[in-house]
Structures are given as C-alpha cells and as structure tokens.
Amino acid sequence: MRPVTVACLLAACLASGPVSAEPAKPPAATAPHGTPPHATVPLPPPEPPARPNDLSPPAPRVTPLPPERPPELATGRELAKEPEPKPAGEAAKEAPAALPEAPLPPARPPELSGEAALALKVAAPDDAACLRRLERLGARFEAMAPLGNGQCSAPRPLAITALADGVALEPAATLNCRTAEALARWATEVQASARKELDDSLKSLSLGGTYVCRGQNHDTDAKLSEHSFANAVDVMGYGFAKRPALNVTAAPDGTPEAAFLAAVRASACGFFRTVLGPGSDAAHGNHLHLDERERNAGHRLCQ
Numbered sequence: 001m002r003p004v005t006v007a008c009l010l011a012a013c014l015a016s017g018p019v020s021a022e023p024a025k026p027p028a029a030t031a032p033h034g035t036p037p038h039a040t041v042p043l044p045p046p047e048p049p050a051r052p053n054d055l056s057p058p059a060p061r062v063t064p065l066p067p068e069r070p071p072e073l074a075t076g077r078e079l080a081k082e083p084e085p086k087p088a089g090e091a092a093k094e095a096p097a098a099l100p101e102a103p104l105p106p107a108r109p110p111e112l113s114g115e116a117a118l119a120l121k122v123a124a125p126d127d128a129a130c131l132r133r134l135e136r137l138g139a140r141f142e143a144m145a146p147l148g149n150g151q152c153s154a155p156r157p158l159a160i161t162a163l164a165d166g167v168a169l170e171p172a173a174t175l176n177c178r179t180a181e182a183l184a185r186w187a188t189e190v191q192a193s194a195r196k197e198l199d200d201s202l203k204s205l206s207l208g209g210t211y212v213c214r215g216q217n218h219d220t221d222a223k224l225s226e227h228s229f230a231n232a233v234d235v236m237g238y239g240f241a242k243r244p245a246l247n248v249t250a251a252p253d254g255t256p257e258a259a260f261l262a263a264v265r266a267s268a269c270g271f272f273r274t275v276l277g278p279g280s281d282a283a284h285g286n287h288l289h290l291d292e293r294e295r296n297a298g299h300r301l302c303q
C-alpha cells in the first residue's frame with residue numbers, strides 16, 4: 001500500500017510538478033490554505049536544499065575571510081608608500097572598500113620588499129657607484145672585512161694592489177673606496193707627469209701607510225688621524241720602468257726629478273682634500289700625506 005501511495009504521490013507531484021512548484025511559493029504568501037494538501041510533499045523539498053546549502057555556504061565563508069587580512073595589509077601599504085593622516089573613523093570606513101584590492105599586493109611587499117629595500121639602501125649606497133668607477137679606472141682590489149678598534153673604524157675597506165696601467169702599490173693599500181678612487185685618479189696624473197718630465201713610465205707607488213689606528217703624527221694624545229678611517233695614504237716614492245726609484249724627498253732644483261715631484265704634488269691637490277709633504281712640517285719630511293678629511297665649506301689643506 002505504501003509504495004503505491006508514494007509512487008502515486010511522486011507521480012502526481014511530477015505530473016503537477018512544474019505547475020505546483022511555481023505556485024508553491026506564491027501560495028505560501030497569498031493562499032496559505034492551498035498548502036495543506038502538500039503536507040505529504042516535504043520529502044522531495046529536503047533533498048534539493050541539502051545540496052545547495054553545502055555548495056552555497058563555502059562561497060560566503062571565503063569572502064568573509066578577506067576582511068580580517070586588510071587591517072594588516074593596510075598597514076603594510078602605509079609603511080611602504082602611503083602616509084595617511086586621515087582620522088581613524090574614516091580610515092576604518094575606507095578599509096572595507098580597499099579589501100578586495102588589498103589581498104593581492106599585501107602578500108608580497110610586507111616582509112620581502114620592506115626589509116630587502118632597507119637592506120639594499122643601507123648595504124651599498126655610495127660604494128656601489130664608487131666601486132664601479134674604481135674598476136673602470138683599472139684598479140685591482142678586493143673588499144675586506146670591516147675594520148675597527150675603539151674610535152678607529154673602516155666599515156667597507158678595500159685591499160688595493162694595483163692601479164691603472166698595472167701601477168703596483170707596494171705594499172697593498174687598505175683604503176675606503178672614496179680615497180682609493182682619489183688615489184687611482186691621481187695616479188693617472190702621476191703617470192702623465194712621469195712620461196712628460198722623466199720620459200719614463202710609472203710602475204709602482206711606494207706606500208708608507210694607509211689604514212693605521214693612531215693619532216695625528218703618531219701622537220697618541222692628538223686627534224685621530226685620517227689613517228684611522230682608511231681615509232689616508234702616505235706615498236714614500238715612485239718606481240719607474242727604466243730609471244731608479246725616486247723618493248718623495250726634494251730633488252735638486254732644476255732637475256727633471258724636481259719638476260716631476262713638484263708636478264705630482266701639485267696635482268694631488270686636485271684629488272685629495274689634504275696634501276702634506278716635505279716642507280709642510282717635520283712629520284711629513286719624507287712622504288706625501290694624502291687624505292680625504294671632511295672640512296667645513298669644503299676647505300682643503302694643500303701645502
């Protein structure tokens with residue numbers, strides 16, 4: 001009896017399905033009395049709703065999640081680019097509008113771009129360009145580990161072994177890039193002077209000291225020397241391809257050697273902020289002291 005009645009009910013439902021399904025909704029509002037006959041129909045309706053409910057809910061659940069991210073993402077944007085002086089009330093109202101856009105960019109910039117950008121800016125601001133220039137000048141050098149001892153410090157020192165034209169530094173110099181670049185540029189002038197005044201080629205620079213943690217003129221009570229910052233170099237003499245090496249000490253007036261020494265000392269003032277040598281004072285009687293000390297208004301000391 002039951003299977004028959006169920007079949008009859010189903011058949012009736014199927015037969016009248018298209019007709020009753022549509023009226024089913026309107027009757028609920030307009031004719032509640034017409035619904036009682038469908039009391040046996042509750043079986044079919046439960047099946048369709050169960051499936052759609054499972055399918056439909058996930059969509060709303062996925063969309064609600066984004067709102068939780070925006071607050072963090074919004075801060076990432078603010079840190080990255082936009083400083084927003086707007087009141088908190090307006091910012092909160094605008095936040096939801098920005099939610100759909102925020103999810104995509106935020107994931108990338110927050111950690112990677114922020115730290116990476118800062119690291120790059122802090123790591124090699126000036127030196128990157130300086131190192132490229134030093135390479136183009138033909139210098140041979142290697143980066144060294146940071147140097148420091150008390151107040152002495154050289155955060156990015158270089159070990160320079162040779163300059164343009166294979167001019168050797170004897171011994172190798174420990175200098176920051178700016179001073180190394182000044183030395184490399186000046187060496188090209190020294191080379192030109194060697195060919196002009198001595199008809200010879202410069203092959204080496206004899207150095208007395210570069211990075212040394214000490215006071216000026218080796219006075220422990222004096223202000224720290226620029227040598228304490230890898231910012232200075234002492235040149236003792238010059239080596240040539242054919243003729244004997246020439247010390248910085250004064251040569252007899254009127255000789256090619258004297259002309260050469262005068263020329264290279266004068267040209268050093270165009271590359272270094274400080275140039276001291278024989279005649280300047282007792283401490284520089286046998287070498288040229290060249291450094292890049294910063295002075296007010298860019299003043300130089302060229303003696």
Ligand SMILES: [Zn+2]
Binds near residue numbers: 227288289
């Ligand atoms: Zn010196």
